[in-house]
Amino acid sequence: MDSKKYSAGLGELRAVRDELKPLERELTQLQAKIGKLHDSRAAKIRQLGEYAKATSDRIATAAGLSVIDIVALVPSLAPQGASEAPAGPPATESVTVDQLGAQAPAEPIKEMVAPPSADEPRPAEPAGAVARLGAASTDSDSDSGREEPAGSDQAVAAPAPAATGSGEAERVLPSIPEGGDGDSWFRAEPGLASKRPNFKQAARAMAFLDAATGVLVWQGGTVRLDLGQASVAEILTAVYAEAPATVERIYVTAGDPWHRGSERHEFLKDAVAAWLNGPLPEGWTVESSRGKDRQAGHLVHPRNPVGRWQRGADQHTEIRSVGEWFDPEGADPATVRAAFVELWKALRAVNFEDVVIMGSPSQTGRDLWSRTIPTKAGAKWADGFPVMSQEIRGLLHATAGQGRTELITPPRVPERVPGWYEVDRTFAYAKHTWASGVGIPRRITAAAFAAMTEKEQNNALFAPSHWQVRVTIPKGWSHVGLLPAPAPGERSWHYPYEGGRTFVTWAGGAEVNLALRNPIAPWRIEILDGLLWESGDPLKSWSTKLREAWQSLRATAELHGDEQQKQACRLASRAVRSILLYGIGTFAQRPRITTGSLELGAGGAVPDLPDGARLTGITDTHVTWERNQGFARDQYAHPEWAAGVWSAARAALLSVSTSSKDPATGKPLKAGALHLPAGSILAFRTDAIYTSAPVDWEYGGEPGDYLLKGRMPWEQTTPRTDEEFYYLQGLGRQALEAEGM
Structure with a gap:
C-alpha cells in the first residue's frame, strides 16, 4: 500500500465513522426505550398473573415470550396446559418438531462454590408427612438436619431461589398443587391416544x-x-x-x-x-x-x-x-448415499417392513415406533397408549432434564492433570428402554409414601416414577454430584456436590435409587411428592429392532472388504443411534415453537410481527421471529418415557453393571464415574465421561458398555472452557487412533 492509497483509505474510514455515529446514537436511545418497555412488560405480566384464572400460555402469547419466561416472572403459573396450536402455520413459519430430540451444546453453568449458610433461606416443602431415606441426620448441617415427626405439619411456601454467586437466581421448579386441584391433573387427555397408523409414509x-x-x-x-x-x-x-x-x-x-x-x-x-x-x-x-x-x-x-x-x-x-443424522467425517456424497441405502436395508432386515427414511432421525424414529404399537384384539393397550393431561406433561417438561453436560474446572480439579481419557457408553439409550411407565400415573404424596412399608417404598422407587425430593449431601462428600438441580436459564441444570448442602429438586426413580445406594456413601432423600406409573414395555420392540440393526451394521463395517462400504456401514450404524436418541426426544413433546421471517419495509423499517411472536434476528433484508404455541394435541406425546430413559442414563453415567463378569464372583462388573477416583472427573457429555485417571473397563460390545474413545496418558492442562474441552477431545481421539496404526 502506498501513501496515496493510505490517505484514500483514511477518507473512507472517516466516512464510515460519520455514518456510524448517528446510528449508534439511535441505537442507544432505542436500547433505553426497549429497557423501559421490558420493565413495563414484566410489571404488567406480574399484575396479570394475580388473576385467579390466569394461564401462562395466554400471557406468553400476548407478551411475545415463552411459557418459561412467564413462569420465571410468576412462578405460581407453573405448570399450565397450553392452548392447542393452529392446524397449520402460515407459509413463512416452520415447526421445530424435526429436531425436538437434538441437544444443543450446553452453556457453562455457574455452580455454587460453597454450601448455603445457615441463615440463608431454605426451600420449603409441601405439607404432610415426609419419608426420609438414606443417610442419618447427623450427616446434614444443623439447619436442615432437624427431624420432624412423621405426621407433623409443615408450612407451605414458595421455594426461595438460592443465590448462585453470579447475581442470577436459580429456577424454581413447579410443584403439584395440594388436594383436589393437584389430583385433577392425574387424568388422560380426552380423545387422545397413541395408535398404530393405518397408512404408509410416502418415500x-x-x-x-x-x-x-x-x-x-x-x-x-x-x-x-x-x-x-x-x-x-x-x-x-x-x-x-x-x-x-x-x-x-x-x-x-x-x-x-x-x-x-x-x-x-x-x-x-x-x-x-x-x-x-x-x-x-x-x-x-x-x-x-x-x-x-x-x-x-x-x-x-x-x-x-x-x-x-x-x-x-x-x-x-x-x-x-x-x-x-451423523458426522460424515469427510465422506464423499456417494459414500453418504450408500450409508442411507445400508440404513434402509438394515431396518428392513429387522422387520421394520414399512420403513421409510424420512427427513430427520427424529421423524423416522417416531414413525418406526408407531408401527410397533399392538393392534391384536384383546392385547393390552391395543386401543392405544393414553396421553397424559397437559398439566402432567407440562410438569415433566419443566422438571425432567436430558443428558448430563458438565465441565468440572479448577479448583475442584487440579490446574494440571496426569492424563486425558474419554470413555463413551455406546448405543446407551437402548439399555434403558426395557421398562417404561404406561397409563396414567398415581400420585404418591409425602404422607402416602411415609405410610408405605419398606418393601412398598423400594418397589415404588424401582418402578417407573418421578419424584420431588429434598436432598441432603453427606458431610465429607468429595466426589461429583449425583442429582440434577435447576440452575439459571430456561433449561439449565447443575449437579450440587458440596457436603452438607440441602436442595429441593425432581428426579427419576433411577437417580433417587442411585443416590441412596451409591458405592461411596448414601445421600439423604426426603420424598415430598411423586408420580408412579404401571410398568410396561412400550419401547422394547422398537429399541430391540434398532439394536439389532445397529449391531448388524457395526459387524458389517468390521468385516467388509470394500473401504467405501465399510465407511458407509459405520455411518449407517451412527444413523441408527440418532434414530433411537432423537426418537426418544420426540416423545418429550416440548412446547411447540414456530419460527418465521418477514421482509423489511421501506427504508429498513421493521414490519409488524405475528401476534405473540418475538424478534430473534435482523439482517439487511429480513427479520426473523419465533413464537411459543404451547403443547399441541399430539397423539404421540409421552414425556414420561423420555424422562425415564434420560434419568436412567444419567444414573448409569455414575454407576452401572456392564456385560463383563467378575471372574471371582461371576457377577457383572461395575463401571461409571463413581468407580473412578474422586477429583479425577473432568467432564460429562450425555453418555461420555472424561477423566484424568486411566480406565480399564472391558468393552463387551453391548449397548451401554463403555468404549475408550480418546487417550493421552501424559500431563495436560485442565480445560476451563468448552473451546478448550473440545480441543482436548479432538487431540485425545487422534492420539488413540494413532496408537492403533
Missing part, C-alpha cells in the same frame, strides 16, 4: 450434495455442478438443471453453504436466516403445503437448518444437513 427421492466441491449424487448418477457462491437460488438452479424434479430432498454433506458470510453477522443463526431467505429463482416460493410428513417454511437452526421451497403446486424441495 421421498434424495440427492446428496457437497457444497464445497459441487459434486451431486442421486439414484440417477453423479455430476459436478458450478454452484457459484452456493446461495439457495444457485443451488436450486444448478441441481434441477441435472436432477429430475422428483428429487424432493437435498442433503448437504459438506460445505455448509448457510455459513458463508457468517462473519457479517453477530450470531450464526442470523447468517443461516439470511441464507434461507435469500432471493429465489423465478417460479420458486417458500413451501406452503403440509402433509403427513411434510412441514411448511424453514427451520432456522445454527448448524442443521432445514429450508423448504416449492415450484408451482407439485414440486417440493428440502435442503437439509446430513449432520442431523
Whole structure:
C-alpha cells in the first residue's frame, strides 16, 4: 500500500465513522426505550398473573415470550396446559418438531462454590408427612438436619431461589398443587391416544450434495455442478438443471453453504436466516403445503437448518444437513448415499417392513415406533397408549432434564492433570428402554409414601416414577454430584456436590435409587411428592429392532472388504443411534415453537410481527421471529418415557453393571464415574465421561458398555472452557487412533 492509497483509505474510514455515529446514537436511545418497555412488560405480566384464572400460555402469547419466561416472572403459573396450536402455520413459519430430540451444546453453568449458610433461606416443602431415606441426620448441617415427626405439619411456601454467586437466581421448579386441584391433573387427555397408523409414509427421492466441491449424487448418477457462491437460488438452479424434479430432498454433506458470510453477522443463526431467505429463482416460493410428513417454511437452526421451497403446486424441495443424522467425517456424497441405502436395508432386515427414511432421525424414529404399537384384539393397550393431561406433561417438561453436560474446572480439579481419557457408553439409550411407565400415573404424596412399608417404598422407587425430593449431601462428600438441580436459564441444570448442602429438586426413580445406594456413601432423600406409573414395555420392540440393526451394521463395517462400504456401514450404524436418541426426544413433546421471517419495509423499517411472536434476528433484508404455541394435541406425546430413559442414563453415567463378569464372583462388573477416583472427573457429555485417571473397563460390545474413545496418558492442562474441552477431545481421539496404526 502506498501513501496515496493510505490517505484514500483514511477518507473512507472517516466516512464510515460519520455514518456510524448517528446510528449508534439511535441505537442507544432505542436500547433505553426497549429497557423501559421490558420493565413495563414484566410489571404488567406480574399484575396479570394475580388473576385467579390466569394461564401462562395466554400471557406468553400476548407478551411475545415463552411459557418459561412467564413462569420465571410468576412462578405460581407453573405448570399450565397450553392452548392447542393452529392446524397449520402460515407459509413463512416452520415447526421445530424435526429436531425436538437434538441437544444443543450446553452453556457453562455457574455452580455454587460453597454450601448455603445457615441463615440463608431454605426451600420449603409441601405439607404432610415426609419419608426420609438414606443417610442419618447427623450427616446434614444443623439447619436442615432437624427431624420432624412423621405426621407433623409443615408450612407451605414458595421455594426461595438460592443465590448462585453470579447475581442470577436459580429456577424454581413447579410443584403439584395440594388436594383436589393437584389430583385433577392425574387424568388422560380426552380423545387422545397413541395408535398404530393405518397408512404408509410416502418415500421421498434424495440427492446428496457437497457444497464445497459441487459434486451431486442421486439414484440417477453423479455430476459436478458450478454452484457459484452456493446461495439457495444457485443451488436450486444448478441441481434441477441435472436432477429430475422428483428429487424432493437435498442433503448437504459438506460445505455448509448457510455459513458463508457468517462473519457479517453477530450470531450464526442470523447468517443461516439470511441464507434461507435469500432471493429465489423465478417460479420458486417458500413451501406452503403440509402433509403427513411434510412441514411448511424453514427451520432456522445454527448448524442443521432445514429450508423448504416449492415450484408451482407439485414440486417440493428440502435442503437439509446430513449432520442431523451423523458426522460424515469427510465422506464423499456417494459414500453418504450408500450409508442411507445400508440404513434402509438394515431396518428392513429387522422387520421394520414399512420403513421409510424420512427427513430427520427424529421423524423416522417416531414413525418406526408407531408401527410397533399392538393392534391384536384383546392385547393390552391395543386401543392405544393414553396421553397424559397437559398439566402432567407440562410438569415433566419443566422438571425432567436430558443428558448430563458438565465441565468440572479448577479448583475442584487440579490446574494440571496426569492424563486425558474419554470413555463413551455406546448405543446407551437402548439399555434403558426395557421398562417404561404406561397409563396414567398415581400420585404418591409425602404422607402416602411415609405410610408405605419398606418393601412398598423400594418397589415404588424401582418402578417407573418421578419424584420431588429434598436432598441432603453427606458431610465429607468429595466426589461429583449425583442429582440434577435447576440452575439459571430456561433449561439449565447443575449437579450440587458440596457436603452438607440441602436442595429441593425432581428426579427419576433411577437417580433417587442411585443416590441412596451409591458405592461411596448414601445421600439423604426426603420424598415430598411423586408420580408412579404401571410398568410396561412400550419401547422394547422398537429399541430391540434398532439394536439389532445397529449391531448388524457395526459387524458389517468390521468385516467388509470394500473401504467405501465399510465407511458407509459405520455411518449407517451412527444413523441408527440418532434414530433411537432423537426418537426418544420426540416423545418429550416440548412446547411447540414456530419460527418465521418477514421482509423489511421501506427504508429498513421493521414490519409488524405475528401476534405473540418475538424478534430473534435482523439482517439487511429480513427479520426473523419465533413464537411459543404451547403443547399441541399430539397423539404421540409421552414425556414420561423420555424422562425415564434420560434419568436412567444419567444414573448409569455414575454407576452401572456392564456385560463383563467378575471372574471371582461371576457377577457383572461395575463401571461409571463413581468407580473412578474422586477429583479425577473432568467432564460429562450425555453418555461420555472424561477423566484424568486411566480406565480399564472391558468393552463387551453391548449397548451401554463403555468404549475408550480418546487417550493421552501424559500431563495436560485442565480445560476451563468448552473451546478448550473440545480441543482436548479432538487431540485425545487422534492420539488413540494413532496408537492403533
